[in-house]
Amino acid sequence: MATPVVTKTAWKLQEIVAHASNVSSLVLGKASGRLLATGGDDCRVNLWSINKPNCIMSLTGHTSPVESVRLNTPEELIVAGSQSGSIRVWDLEAAKILRTLMGHKANICSLDFHPYGEFVASGSQDTNIKLWDIRRKGCVFRYRGHSQAVRCLRFSPDGKWLASAADDHTVKLWDLTAGKMMSEFPGHTGPVNVVEFHPNEYLLASGSSDRTIRFWDLEKFQVVSCIEGEPGPVRSILFNPDGCCLYSGCQDSLRVYGWEPERCFDVVLVHWGKVADLAICNDQLIGVAFSQSNVSSYVVDLTRVTRTGTVAQDPVQDSRPLAQQPPHPSAPLRRIYERPSTTCSKPQRVKQNSESERRSPSSEDDRDERESRAEIQNAEDYNEIFQPKNSISRTPPRRSEPFPAPPEDDMATAKEAAKPSPATDAQFPVPNICPGGAGTLEVLSRPPVITSTPAPKAEPAIFPATRNEPIGLKASDFLPAVKIPQQAELVDEDAMSQIRKGHDTMCVVLTSRHKNLDTVRGVWTTGDIKTSVDSAVAINDLSVVVDLLNIVNQKASLWKLDLCTTVLPQIEKLLQSKYESYVQTGCTSLKLILQRFLPLITDILAAPPSVGVDISREERLHKCRLCYKQLKSISSLVKSKSGLSGRHGSAFRELHLLMASLD
Structure with missing residues (x-):
């Protein structure tokens, strides 16, 4: 046999x-x-x-x-x-x-x-x-x-x-x-x-x-x-x-x-x-x-x-009668x-x-x-x-073949343990069962899963109201789109809730920004542009710097060499920002500085040293050296971004050409 x-x-x-x-x-x-x-x-x-x-x-x-x-x-x-x-x-x-x-x-x-x-x-x-x-x-x-x-x-x-x-x-x-x-x-x-x-x-x-x-x-x-x-x-x-x-x-x-x-x-x-x-x-x-x-x-x-x-089970550890x-x-x-x-x-x-x-x-x-x-x-x-087998579904690799x-x-x-006889149906003893940490946990009244279709029961509420505070996401974001034949219109309360999403946070941000701008405006009224920019930089809020630069960019006569020494480090931060408006403002300011001051900076640095003591010339030379150093730092960033496509790419390519004389 x-x-x-x-x-x-x-x-x-x-x-x-x-x-x-x-x-x-x-x-x-x-x-x-x-x-x-x-x-x-x-x-x-x-x-x-x-x-x-x-x-x-x-x-x-x-x-x-x-x-x-x-x-x-x-x-x-x-x-x-x-x-x-x-x-x-x-x-x-x-x-x-x-x-x-x-x-x-x-x-x-x-x-x-x-x-x-x-x-x-x-x-x-x-x-x-x-x-x-x-x-x-x-x-x-x-x-x-x-x-x-x-x-x-x-x-x-x-x-x-x-x-x-x-x-x-x-x-x-x-x-x-x-x-x-x-x-x-x-x-x-x-x-x-x-x-x-x-x-x-x-x-x-x-x-x-x-x-x-x-x-x-x-x-x-x-x-x-x-x-x-x-x-x-x-x-x-x-x-x-x-x-x-x-x-x-x-x-x-x-x-x-x-x-x-x-x-x-x-x-x-x-x-x-x-x-x-x-x-x-x-x-x-x-x-x-x-x-x-x-x-x-x-x-x-x-x-x-x-x-x-x-x-x-271990019959030695569980010798209770079947009943x-x-x-x-x-x-x-x-x-x-x-x-x-x-x-x-x-x-x-x-x-x-x-x-x-x-x-x-x-x-x-x-x-x-x-x-x-x-x-x-x-x-x-x-x-x-x-590659799809047809327009409806894709066949995974040999899914149907064990x-x-x-x-x-x-x-x-x-197998490490032999399967027990069907005549026994006892709990397998697991030592030191949690959550008590000592002894064994008595058998719970709720049974284990046998089928995937459990008996129906009254479904208690799962989400208390405090858990449904909006953060800009809604439940439908995490579900596939399903066409509902007759979808009820939003009630007034729900509509207002949708409108007010993020409202409080935005109010806090705008209030802080308004306070900072008031501080800068107080200095601006004195007519000292350099001090105004210094105060904006000291606040350490790029949004305030952007607001101020958007004003200064409109009037080229406001720009001076000492203003460039303060603004250039901020421009470098703006050019690296993820916000499109910040990058745009940074490009505009840098272009203005390059057109107005780069020839002056290169000429002063190339001039032979002066004879005697000329304090004003020494100060101007120091500012030019500082600006040149900052522009060299920015030039590598501009070069790396000049390969971008779209409007920003063309702006960076223009700046890269303007900065060619730095090399």
Whole structure:
């Protein structure tokens, strides 16, 4: 009689050399489980198809090691953050750079794409979290509250919340529309490395270097349970797509947990070392790990893993009669997310006409995008993965084909713990269960997830009124556009609320500016222009300097050589400003100075030294030397910006020609 073929539960798929130097980050595409992105110390982002040896595409442009990478849900866009704090977004289908986002002051530690709206969230070692609008290339909001590096960011499945985990041992939940923190979850005693939302319920899981996984109720904002005893720091966790269990990628093993009550369903030996990311497709769990320049991928056959119902147990530690053991769980009672029924299109390359709707890109941004490249390394794989098969959808790489399992070599080593008999249904004892910190937590009344369609219940209000204060964003910004047949008109109160957005902040800014201008005007009435400009500079407000220069520029006779020595350093700041009006004023003032005073400055500096003592000439010579030094400093800036396109480009090219005599 022939022996039946037995396949392995877990196996190594492949190992590749992903970069020329050390790999610093990697991520799996969660939709297909087949697309892998790696970031390296060589400042590149490389794209791979799992189980294929050749790189599909290499993305360049970063000038420092890539610390974090993330793919969007359709696997059409990728965002990468570097050690210097810069962020780049590439369109994989078009094989080109889409956006460069600058603003963080330190390493980018975490990134995530919004599930519906065209936004990216970034967390940095500078402790800030920023929300970016990909369409308009600008920062929408900054969330401040963490005191150390932000290690992980995740948007909620409905797109309304953002969870953050940081080295300060805390997890925070942010309301995107209100722009403020909803709740803070303390309890971890070490850096929190990862957070994940349950795919259906109001539940959040967090993993920490303190070797614990905590589950948080997002209705009551309190801990549900805590699992201790992980072999090492928790770096990778992932909910099963139907929400029945949580997978934890431990050192050389995969552990499967339930949370109500907390218990371990199964432990699978994988030998993957420090696994960095997990994904699920076709009842297979894909895990990837990296060491130096190598990346390894592994597969776990989930059909051979216990995920719910029967619980892996130690019969020595739980010898209670069957009647005394916990009853079989039923459907959960926690609230579920309300997802929109439509999907979101990828960011449009919109033409930005209104100054209020755009951020003027700096020359550095333009240069970054010109120097960023998406180099296709393998045209066959690229066409298979990223080129649409038809006008409706794109076929991910081999999504419908599970990875074939190799024959089992040794059944005894395939799994660390044997699956228990169906006759037993007992809680797996986890030592020192939180939150008390001592003893074990008694079995909770709320059961674990079994199905993805929980029983209906009355839905309590989630957002108190104080959480809905406007910050310039609205809930619809984070949802796909849905045509509503009969949309009710705004009531008067809502209309006024829309009009008053940012009104108080603008009033404070304008009041301060008016006060500063009154101070300058008081000096101006004395007729001393130089002292007026000095007072404007002393206030340290570029807007006041701009207002004053706009007046002085209208009358060339007001300009004197000593006024140039004060204004030139301010002009250098204006030329580097992100505001179009500031750059324009700086160009106008610099052009006037060059036309009126540059010939005088060069003639005086070229004249032979005088004989005897001439104090007025010495003072004039000193001013000319100072102006010349300042103009030389500005000339390099003007030269770098002369390559810009549009009106500013032509203005800088004209200034560059006027400053040619400086060389």
